[in-house]
Amino acid sequence: MKEALERLDALMNRLVEADQTGAGIEPLHVASELGQIRQLLAESPAVIPAKGGQKHFRCEACGTVVHGTDAPSRCPTCGGTKFFAADIEQPFVESGAG
């Protein structure tokens, strides 16, 4: 999972760089790299679905966890609309502050 995210970040950086410098990038190289990242993600055990194939979605605002196959349109507690998949490794690194 971590390796896949790192490679994805690196690829995105290369794409931005290619755009900014006008150097361009080989589409086939991008496709190949994406294919390998996809394989890594497919093999990743990081996602642990709840029973019944449901996932967990945590409200970004209040932390309420909602079970379902897809993120709800609104948080039942606070009405928030931003969720992250609680089954997946927290993608945002907590800052040292606080």
Ligand SMILES: [Zn+2]
């Ligand atoms: Zn909420």
